Amino acid sequence: MIAAGAVVALLAALAVVKTFEQRLPAWAVRIGLAVFVIGPLAGLAWAMWALWQRALEPVDLVLLVVFSVITGLGTSFGYHRLLTHRSFQTTRWITVAALAAGAMAVPSRPIDWAARHLEHHAHADQDGDPHSPVDGLVHAHVGWLFSVTPAKRDRYCRRLMRDPVVMLVDRTAVLWLALGLVVPALIDGWRGLLWGGIVRIAVHNHSMFAVNSICHAFGSQPFETGDESRNNRLIAIMAFGEGWHNNHHAFPSMADHGMGSKPDATGMLIRGLERVGLVWDVRRPSPAAIARHRRQREHRPPKIGVIADSQPEGAD
Numbered sequence: 587m588i589a590a591g592a593v594v595a596l597l598a599a600l601a602v603v604k605t606f607e608q609r610l611p612a613w614a615v616r617i618g619l620a621v622f623v624i625g626p627l628a629g630l631a632w633a634m635w636a637l638w639q640r641a642l643e644p645v646d647l648v649l650l651v652v653f654s655v656i657t658g659l660g661t662s663f664g665y666h667r668l669l670t671h672r673s674f675q676t677t678r679w680i681t682v683a684a685l686a687a688g689a690m691a692v693p694s695r696p697i698d699w700a701a702r703h704l705e706h707h708a709h710a711d712q713d714g715d716p717h718s719p720v721d722g723l724v725h726a727h728v729g730w731l732f733s734v735t736p737a738k739r740d741r742y743c744r745r746l747m748r749d750p751v752v753m754l755v756d757r758t759a760v761l762w763l764a765l766g767l768v769v770p771a772l773i774d775g776w777r778g779l780l781w782g783g784i785v786r787i788a789v790h791n792h793s794m795f796a797v798n799s800i801c802h803a804f805g806s807q808p809f810e811t812g813d814e815s816r817n818n819r820l821i822a823i824m825a826f827g828e829g830w831h832n833n834h835h836a837f838p839s840m841a842d843h844g845m846g847s848k849p850d851a852t853g854m855l856i857r858g859l860e861r862v863g864l865v866w867d868v869r870r871p872s873p874a875a876i877a878r879h880r881r882q883r884e885h886r887p888p889k890i891g892v893i894a895d896s897q898p899e900g901a902d
């Protein structure tokens with residue numbers, strides 16, 4: 587009963603999150619978002635307790651790892667580098683698969699995600715940035731979700747809205763999200779749902795939220811970008827290379843955020859697929875552009891009063 591109630595509540599919240607922008611009053615949206623944010627965290631706490639009770643079978647660990655990798659790369663490879671920044675070209679089938687995997691991971695349709703992310707790049711750490719830690723670290727991490735401003739699809743994503751492949755996944759995003767919960771549940775019941783679905787969503791979402799919060803507050807800044815973006819090795823490992831965020835702000839359309847020398851799982855996948863001909867037109871900055879953007883001085887004081895660099899320059 588508890589399991590069924592939790593699943594129904596989570597799915598209801600997800601449906602609210604997916605459709606809120608035009609149709610629901612703000613209080614309903616906030617309740618839906620609260621369930622979505624708190625639900626996976628409660629699942630994580632439950633999973634910890636369950637682990638303590640030895641209720642973790644090897645199959646659950648496999649579900650957690652496999653679904654984390656597939657859906658995590660769906661966000662970084664599909665939503666971010668392919669869809670939003672056009673860092674490379676690939677086949678239609680890989681596009682559909684990558685965006686569907688991304689929809690399994692995050693409570694956002696692909697075009698909404700791209701629009702909000704492009705808005706972030708356009709106003710990074712200035713007025714208009716939807717999630718800057720200049721407005722508070724908690725706001726940047728999760729609070730901004732509750733501001734309930736519709737994604738500016740028309741302003742930032744007209745090109746994407748004309749693409750039938752992208753629109754197909756955009757319209758069916760909630761189904762993919764549900765599938766990411768149903769499949770592990772079918773494989774190992776409640777435990778499968780807990781580890782392959784709920785815990786996986788909690789870990790992944792907060793890793794990606796950390797790119798918005800931690801990676802604009804703690805870490806190194808090898809490039810001059812005019813914002814607070816930083817490289818953070820821990821977040822890079824947890825978020826499939828997305829933590830090399832200062833590199834990314836310096837060269838937004840660059841495919842390999844690790845720039846060949848830092849661990850970047852998404853960059854490795856792109857290079858591997860390029861080698862076998864499934865990815866092409868991979869965008870890389872020229873050595874001259876890299877030299878031009880490189881920060882001259884070792885350090886710049888952070889704009890955020892209470893937050894200091896946690897890593898010395900070059901630590902990455």
Ligand SMILES: [Zn+2]
Binds near residue numbers: 706798
């Ligand atoms: Zn950023």
Ligand SMILES: [Zn+2]
Binds near residue numbers: 671703707838
């Ligand atoms: Zn980006």
